Amino acid sequence: MATRSLLAPKVDIPKPVYSGLGIASVAVILALWCLLSYGGLVRSDFLATPGEVLAAGWERILDGSLWENTRASLTVILLGFLFASILAVPLGILMGSFKAIEAVVEPITGFMRYIPVSALIPLLILWIGIGIEQKIMVIFLGTFFQQLILISDVSSRVSKDLIDCSYTLGATRRQVVWRVLLPACMPGVMDNLRVTMGWAWTYLVVAELVAANSGLGYMILNAMRGLFTDVILLGVFTIGILGLLTDTIFKLLRRWLLPWSADF
């Protein structure tokens, strides 16, 4: 029975089994890492040992530089993401439900979403310099157009019957937009904000490519020059953990803000 539920698609498995499998997958990777590094199977300047990474981390926690870099990166990520979301959520909802707005925004979005953000960096430097604005702009451009597409899709999927029904209950167009369309979009919006938050993190190194003097991406790029693989891995892990953390926050936020929406 137990093996049957493990092998059948879409069948729930017991919670301990689920957690156990998760822990096992992490443990295997850690073990492999230990084997490769401590076992001397890989040259030590290619792969730092777990101990070295921990030591590098401890040292940078003590001198405050890890926190300094984390704070710099968080500022860039959160501001870029915030500005993108503030614009993309309302615009996306309107775009998905009003053909005229879709007609205006669609061509630009359709084009921009395929441009690698890194290709725009020279222009960004030329236009807005090399300050923090440029880094925020990289995150903004990396997330905004994706959010727009995803959220407009959420909006266009709101059931036509739900809208029609609101009219027969006496709602005006304005009321339909504010009291029906908007709340109906919220679960989808939250889900996609969560997804694009993850993507925002992946732009971090690109954002800190130019003229940075702090940040996790900067820390990694800087360590690359000296082949300090312990610091590189420290940066990678920190980003990964922060990403996981923001993801969890979004998950909890959705559960807390939208208790009415079907579970996912």
Place this chain on the structure above:
Amino acid sequence: MLELTDLTVRFTPKRKPAVLALDNVSLTVEDNQFSVIVGPSGCGKSTLLRLVAGLQEQTSGTMLLDGQPIEGPSAERGMVFQSYTLFPWLTVRDNVMFGPKLKGLGAKEAGRIADDLLDSVGLAQFAASYPKELSGGMRQRVALARALANDPKILLMDEPFGALDSQTRQLMQELLLDIWQKHRKTVLFITHDIDEAIFLGDVVHVMSARPGRFKESLPVDIPRPRTMEALTSEAFMGLKRRILGLMHEEAVKAAG
């Protein structure tokens, strides 16, 4: 009184041939009457109801409700859809209060209306639940209460029980009749189900295959209050046979 005269609806979809959904349809629905429309799939029943709801415009023809032309949707013409259309972010009670609140009633007054109606659809104890916690039948009962909360002149129902299992469906029909007896609304009800049509209706209008027209209107002379036993009575069977015959002719015609 609802008077529909010479209604024609022609759909002209992009890159597809035009569809004549309704062709010169006329219908009169008396006040407080329970009118049922049956007809083959695709004959334009929903289109007709959406016209009356104001959700769609006719190509030609006139629609009058109590002598006033119907233009656009309004709270005086409430509708219950086949799909589940409760607002998932509102509790059951807030769903029912939606219309009265839009009208500008205070929370207290709207709440009283909602509580009364939830009581009559037997869902008072679910007032604080969210729609996701309700079964299909319960959702449609709330949708009915919500439509009634506006005290509409006419209640439009487009196969409201179509998605329910037959047992729930039967219970819903009895409940609907109960409520109708109490509130005495004008009802225009669409269904595929001939038993349902006869059980509920004062009159059953049979539509022809597309383009939809009214083929015949049959009064239902079965005394109310009707119970399940009515379903096996002689009058019921006779009427059913006639409607089946009419529908069969249409099905044959539609099959070409």
